[in-house]
Amino acid sequence: MDEMRQNHNIFSMMRISSVEKREEKRELERITLKTENFVMANSTFITPPPTTPSDFVHMPNVFSLSAPPPPPTSSIFDMMPCDISAGGDQKAGSLGFMDLLEINQDFGASASLFDWFNQNPIVVSPQQQQSFVPSTASPVLETSEVLNNPATPNSSASISSSSNEVGEDALQQVKAEDQEEEQDQDKNKKRLKPKKRSQKRLREPRFAFMTKSEVDHLDDGYRWRKYGQKAVKNSPYPRSYYRCTSAGCGVKKRVERSSDDPSIVVTTYEGQHIHPSPVTPRGSIGFLADSSGFGAATSSFVIPQPHEYQQQHAYLYSPSPSLSFTSRFSPSFLHQEKRLESPPSLLRDHGLLQDIVPSQMIRKEAEEE
DNA sequence: CGAATTTGACCGGCGC
DNA sequence: GCGCCGGTCAAATTCG
Numbered sequence: 001m002d003e004m005r006q007n008h009n010i011f012s013m014m015r016i017s018s019v020e021k022r023e024e025k026r027e028l029e030r031i032t033l034k035t036e037n038f039v040m041a042n043s044t045f046i047t048p049p050p051t052t053p054s055d056f057v058h059m060p061n062v063f064s065l066s067a068p069p070p071p072p073t074s075s076i077f078d079m080m081p082c083d084i085s086a087g088g089d090q091k092a093g094s095l096g097f098m099d100l101l102e103i104n105q106d107f108g109a110s111a112s113l114f115d116w117f118n119q120n121p122i123v124v125s126p127q128q129q130q131s132f133v134p135s136t137a138s139p140v141l142e143t144s145e146v147l148n149n150p151a152t153p154n155s156s157a158s159i160s161s162s163s164n165e166v167g168e169d170a171l172q173q174v175k176a177e178d179q180e181e182e183q184d185q186d187k188n189k190k191r192l193k194p195k196k197r198s199q200k201r202l203r204e205p206r207f208a209f210m211t212k213s214e215v216d217h218l219d220d221g222y223r224w225r226k227y228g229q230k231a232v233k234n235s236p237y238p239r240s241y242y243r244c245t246s247a248g249c250g251v252k253k254r255v256e257r258s259s260d261d262p263s264i265v266v267t268t269y270e271g272q273h274i275h276p277s278p279v280t281p282r283g284s285i286g287f288l289a290d291s292s293g294f295g296a297a298t299s300s301f302v303i304p305q306p307h308e309y310q311q312q313h314a315y316l317y318s319p320s321p322s323l324s325f326t327s328r329f330s331p332s333f334l335h336q337e338k339r340l341e342s343p344p345s346l347l348r349d350h351g352l353l354q355d356i357v358p359s360q361m362i363r364k365e366a367e368e369e
Numbered sequence: 370c371g372a373a374t375t376t377g378a379c380c381g382g383c384g385c
Numbered sequence: 386g387c388g389c390c391g392g393t394c395a396a397a398t399t400c401g
Contacts, residue, residue: 225372225373225374226374226375227374227392227393227394227395228375228376228392228393228394229374229375229376230390230391230392230393232391233389233390239391241392241393245372245373254392
């Protein structure tokens with residue numbers, strides 16, 4: 001486990017809307033791949049310690065597509081191809097990969113990310129998800145597909161109510177219909193019997209990570225079962241689909257390798273684990289065991305943050321007050337180093353934290369002000 | 370032998 | 386309506 005983990009270095013992540021317009025999705029993917037050109041060109045990321053993904057970057061799923069990508073640098077921060085202020089999916093999202101990374105979090109007054117989520121239920125209605133207008137609205141939104149996950153006791157499902165009831169009704173109706181149809185068609189072989197698919201699929205919040213790894217399927221402490229693989233358009237590399245093997249847990253993830261840079265793996269989580277990680281990595285507890293960010297988080301990780309990093313995060317993720325979620329949420333992804341037992345200087349020696357404060361970033365900050 | 374993976378078919382949404 | 390495409394299913398196959 002640790003060994004595998006050490007071979008993976010997450011250098012970016014982005015949040016992905018659960019209800020994406022295809023256009024947005026394609027653009028997102030395009031940009032996602034583009035980012036690889038900006039990332040850590042000089043870094044090898046072979047053996048980061050388990051707690052080193054200091055190059056974690058939070059990226060809202062809806063980028064400012066018009067924003068030109070930054071020039072290539074070796075900085076993890078410079079790679080961000082988007083204007084965070086463009087808003088984006090502000091739902092609470094998946095964080096499970098943090099488990100793998102043993103990343104510590106700090107959510108201000110909250111004892112943990114999970115606590116923070118509990119205190120700040122963030123969900124997005126499909127309408128809101130589709131528009132994603134950078135707004136000054138509170139990140140706390142109403143109704144979410146998240147709520148449609150019947151097996152998500154720890155999520156903010158309590159807000160959902162009506163949508164859930166409707167969903168259950170529909171499900172029962174669909175089930176009844178399925179029974180009838182299956183009786184008629186069960187003699188048919190493969191794939192001819194209609195399944196519950198007739199129910200409109202409701203997407204869970206998605207959360208994507210870009211990692212630099214030679215291994216496609218990153219070990220994040222959960223057990224996954226591969227259920228599909230598809231060729232990716234414009235890419236020689238296939239996309240693999242995995243599902244959490246725990247009973248009742250509908251978390252999925254898909255893994256694909258960048259066509260531009262085969263060393264880069266894009267892992268997208270969807271849904272929320274309803275169970276703790278079956279494999280609890282050393283020093284990993286609490287919400288980290290939940291890849292969705294909502295689930296079975298119980299512990300707290302409140303570790304003093306280096307002031308300098310907070311400043312960076314403020315710059316990176318809260319260019320506007322409207323991003324209260326993002327600005328509070330995402331910076332913590334950059335705080336993995338908080339938990340490091342070794343000082344940052346050590347990491348720099350390994351090339352892990354170098355350029356953590358790129359000069360270019362500082363310039364940008366000055367420009368924006 | 371059970372679990373996991375592979376893989377081609379199928380489903381459903383979406384754009385034209 | 387049709388075709389494309391992402392996502393899923395499930396039988397067949399492989400693996401441990």
